[in-house]
Amino acid sequence: MLWKIRTELADRPGALAELAARCGADDINILSLEVFTAESGAVDELVVSTGVGWSAEDLTALVTEAGCVRTTVKPCQADVLSDAPTRYLRAVLRLVEDPMSVDDELGTLQGFGEYTPAEWARADVLVEIAARLAERLQEPVLDGPRPGSGVPELRRASVEDAEAVVAMHERCSHESRTRRYHVPMPKLTTRTARHLSAPAGGVSVVAAVDGAVIGMATAAPWEELGGTAMEVAVLVEDGWQGRGLGGQLLRQVIGAARDLGADRAVCVVQPENAAMLRTIEGLRMRTRVVHDGDNLMVTVALSHESLSHAVDRASVQYGRSRAIPARSESAWPSGQPAREYTLAALSALQPVAGSAGTVDPDGADRGGRP
Numbered sequence: 001m002l003w004k005i006r007t008e009l010a011d012r013p014g015a016l017a018e019l020a021a022r023c024g025a026d027d028i029n030i031l032s033l034e035v036f037t038a039e040s041g042a043v044d045e046l047v048v049s050t051g052v053g054w055s056a057e058d059l060t061a062l063v064t065e066a067g068c069v070r071t072t073v074k075p076c077q078a079d080v081l082s083d084a085p086t087r088y089l090r091a092v093l094r095l096v097e098d099p100m101s102v103d104d105e106l107g108t109l110q111g112f113g114e115y116t117p118a119e120w121a122r123a124d125v126l127v128e129i130a131a132r133l134a135e136r137l138q139e140p141v142l143d144g145p146r147p148g149s150g151v152p153e154l155r156r157a158s159v160e161d162a163e164a165v166v167a168m169h170e171r172c173s174h175e176s177r178t179r180r181y182h183v184p185m186p187k188l189t190t191r192t193a194r195h196l197s198a199p200a201g202g203v204s205v206v207a208a209v210d211g212a213v214i215g216m217a218t219a220a221p222w223e224e225l226g227g228t229a230m231e232v233a234v235l236v237e238d239g240w241q242g243r244g245l246g247g248q249l250l251r252q253v254i255g256a257a258r259d260l261g262a263d264r265a266v267c268v269v270q271p272e273n274a275a276m277l278r279t280i281e282g283l284r285m286r287t288r289v290v291h292d293g294d295n296l297m298v299t300v301a302l303s304h305e306s307l308s309h310a311v312d313r314a315s316v317q318y319g320r321s322r323a324i325p326a327r328s329e330s331a332w333p334s335g336q337p338a339r340e341y342t343l344a345a346l347s348a349l350q351p352v353a354g355s356a357g358t359v360d361p362d363g364a365d366r367g368g369r370p
Contacts, residue, residue, distance in 0.1 A: 001054065002031070002078060005046045007063050007071040015067060016044065022066040027051060028059075032081055036116035043116050047081060088122060095130050100187040102130035124183075131184035135174075144171045147240055150209040154252055157204035157216065162193040164213040165206070169193075173238050179273050180235040182295070202230060203256040205249055207240075214240050217249035219257040222266060229299075230262040234276065246279045254283070258302045265300040 009015040023030055029049040036043040050059070056073040063071045082090075091105040106123050115123060144167070157165075169177060169188040177185040188196075197204050202220035206213045215236040222231040232253055236246045254265045269276050271291075277298075280287065286301040 001050055001052070002076050003048050003050060003054075003056070003059055003073055004076040005048060005059060005063060005071065005073050006043060007046075007068040008043055010067040010069075011042070019044075019063065019066040019068060022062060023048060026062065028054075028062075032083075034084060036118050047076065088126070091126060092129060095126070095133060099130040099133040100189050102127055103189060103192050127183050127185075134187055144168070144237060144239070145209040145212050145214060147243060152207040152209050152214060152240075152245060154205060154207050154248060156256070157197040157206040159194045159198050161197045161206055161213060162190050164208070164211070165193040165197055165216060166190055168213045168216065168237055169235075171237055172235065176235065176238055176241075179270060179276070180233060182268070182270065201260075203253060203260060205253045205256065207236075207245055207249055215245050215249050217246075217253035219253045219260075219262070219265065221262075225264075225266065228262050229264040229266050230257045230260075232257065232265045232267055232300075234279070241275065246275070247282050250279055251283060254285075254300060254302070263301075263303040265302060267298045267300070269296045269298055270294070271296055 009019065020030060027050075030046055031049055032047040034045045036045070048059070056075070059073045060071050063073075079087075087109055091109055094105060095102060106126060110119055110123070166188050169185075174184065196216070196218055197206075199218055199220040202218065204216060204218040207215035215234070217232065217234045219230040219232045222229045232250065234246050234250050234253075236249070257265055267276070267280060269280075271294075277296075280298055280300065283300065288299045288301075290297040290299070
């Protein structure tokens, strides 16, 4: 049986030889090896062949005994024995036929829960290739319900909304999709739309007119931030933007996230996305803004203690384990605290005292509330 093992070796000479010897002692044949450089050291990915009776738990224990940490083991097929350049070139060939399959291709190529920096770079290029191919095959924008043709109904989304969510994405402009996903998202597959409509451990809210989805807000757990933080994001069809619908969706999905036990809602926003920043400010809730690399990380407090400086919550790079890869690395050096801003000062990106909002002693903006 074939297995794919991803693990971090001890940072010392001979660590790989020790792992190889440990495998050899149990008649486990190492068929391929790829080494990735990560912030924490070297990450090795091995394909091994074992006899009958071995399980993922057994292999994890064996690798741990050899001094490795953060190990993931999955069964695999013989096609993984092709070298990485060949696998990615074949993925490009498949994207020529179907650019919308980029998320499926990335899932097949990577196969584990988190990307290494090298895999992020590869994924970034594949997403860009898919976007350019999709532009060449771009179909005319489909007509949807226009403002004035009905009153939007806001309700909780389900997997049954996936097709309508895909149709909304196709009606949205390239700019609107890029602001939402931080990448040049070509199109949305039905599979991804199902995940967005019913995120694991989270919730989505849609705005619908005559059965067509015209807006969507999603809240999903963000484990890397610790505690009970949820990442929230909003997309509104172009023709319905500027009419307050994004604020209604955001308020409802934040309320639903609080009902699920979240103490913070986190929005990752591009600094030039003034509409989203105004939408968040319109909530009139306590917020904190961190300028993190190319993005702004806006945290909305859902409990009294959730923005307390007494709790150390370091900056987390956006996209590290998101379903859709980020296009840029964080610009903050390791160990350097991210700068904080009041929401009222976003236009100048400088802390402002005595402006529209009242700043708490912990640096949070109350949005003008006493």
